[in-house]
Structure formats: C-alpha cells, structure tokens
Amino acid sequence: MNTTDVGQRYSATGKLLHWGFIGVFAYGIFKQVNDLSQLEDPDFLRFEFIFACAFLALLALRLWVMRGQGSPLPASTPAWQRVAAKLVHYDMYVALMAIGITGLAIGVVFTLGLRGSALMEFCIAAHEASIAASYGLIALHIAAALFHLILRDGVWSAMVPIFKEGAREGPREEAGAETSS
Numbered sequence: 001m002n003t004t005d006v007g008q009r010y011s012a013t014g015k016l017l018h019w020g021f022i023g024v025f026a027y028g029i030f031k032q033v034n035d036l037s038q039l040e041d042p043d044f045l046r047f048e049f050i051f052a053c054a055f056l057a058l059l060a061l062r063l064w065v066m067r068g069q070g071s072p073l074p075a076s077t078p079a080w081q082r083v084a085a086k087l088v089h090y091d092m093y094v095a096l097m098a099i100g101i102t103g104l105a106i107g108v109v110f111t112l113g114l115r116g117s118a119l120m121e122f123c124i125a126a127h128e129a130s131i132a133a134s135y136g137l138i139a140l141h142i143a144a145a146l147f148h149l150i151l152r153d154g155v156w157s158a159m160v161p162i163f164k165e166g167a168r169e170g171p172r173e174e175a176g177a178e179t180s181s
Contacts, residue, residue, distance in 0.1 A: 010159050014069060017062040018159060024058055025096070029131075036120075039110045049107050056100040063093060072158035085144065092137040098130035 010018070028051065039045045073082055105123045114120055148155035157164050 010069060010072065011065075013065055015159060017058075017065055021058060021062055024055060025134075028055060028099075036106075036110060036115060039107065045107060045111070049104065052100045052103040052107070055103075056097065059093065059096055059100065072155045074153050074155075077153075088137055088140050088144070092134065092141060095130050095134040095137055099127065099134060102127035102130055 031051075033039065033048065039048065071082065071085070073085060102123055106120070106127060109115075109117070109120045109123055145156060145160065149160075
C-alpha cells in the first residue's frame with residue numbers, strides 16, 4: 001500500500017457517534033414492540049415516542065458531525081466502489097430514518113384509535129420494510145469493512161478501534177515510506 005494513498009481518518013467524535021449509534025440501534029431491536037396492545041400502557045407508549053425521537057435526533061447529530069468528513073477510501077479506489085460506498089451509506093441513513101419515522105407514525109395512528117385500520121397496516125408494513133432494509137444495508141456495510149480489512153488499505157483503521165491493519169508489503173510500497181498502524 002502506498003501510504004500517501006490513505007484516505008481520511010475519522011474524528012474521535014465521529015467514531016463515538018458511529019459505535020454509540022450501533023448500541024442504540026441494537027437496544028431498539030432488543031426492546032422492540034412485539035404486540036400493538038403493549039402501546040395501551042401510556043407509560044410504554046410515551047417511552048416509545050421518546051425513544052423514537054431520541055433515535056432520530058442521534059441519527060441527525062451523527063449526520064451533522066459526519067457531513068464534513070472526507071472519505072476514508074484511498075485515492076486509488078475505483079469510481080464504482082466510491083459510488084457503491086456512498087449509496088450504501090445514504091440508503092442506510094434513509095432506512096434508519098424511516099424506522100424512526102414509521103415508528104412514530106404507528107404511535108400516532110394508535111393514539112388516534114385507528115388500531116385496526118388500513119393506515120395502521122401500512123405504517124407497520126413500512127416500519128418492517130425499513131427494518132429489513134437496514135439489516136441488509138448494515139450487512140453490506142460490515143462486509144465492505146471486512147473486505148477493506150483484508151485489503152489493508154487503511155479504511156478499516158479509519159473507524160474501527162481494534163485489529164488495526166498494518167501496511168501491505170509489496171511492489172507498490174514506496175522506499176523509505178513509513179507504514180501506518
């Protein structure tokens with residue numbers, strides 16, 4: 001790896017928000033509503049509203065902090081790979097936002113007393129579809145991260161605090177260049 005070809009590193013705040021959001025997302029999946037009748041408890045319903053709003057606020061904060069960050073992809077990364085990375089990231093944010101928004105919509109429709117309505121069915125279907133989409137996009141994101149760990153091109157080390165990659169030995173290595181760890 002040519003060490004001058006390494007892309008942007010993320011800030012400590014960016015890393016904290018990335019890994020912290022994973023914890024919030026995992027908690028949301030763990031504590032999910034299994035039956036709409038659970039929303040009849042006003043305290044539970046209030047908690048769900050607060051959680052959905054906090055989820056969306058944290059996601060917005062993450063997007064705001066990361067907006068000025070450059071790509072960790074090396075300059076030599078093929079254009080198709082750069083486009084694919086952006087698409088997966090943007091689609092992941094859209095799917096995650098849709099989870100929060102449709103969760104709020106379910107709560108509003110429930111509160112309005114439209115529990116068995118077509119509108120409620122639509123909100124639930126949209127919520128489930130956005131969750132499924134997020135799972136698929138997260139799987140692609142993880143697969144790409146592992147791919148970059150194997151490549152040892154610096155992308156993994158830009159965000160992941162463990163298993164730091166060493167520079168690859170090979171003909172592209174510049175004489176006397178320092179390796180990043």
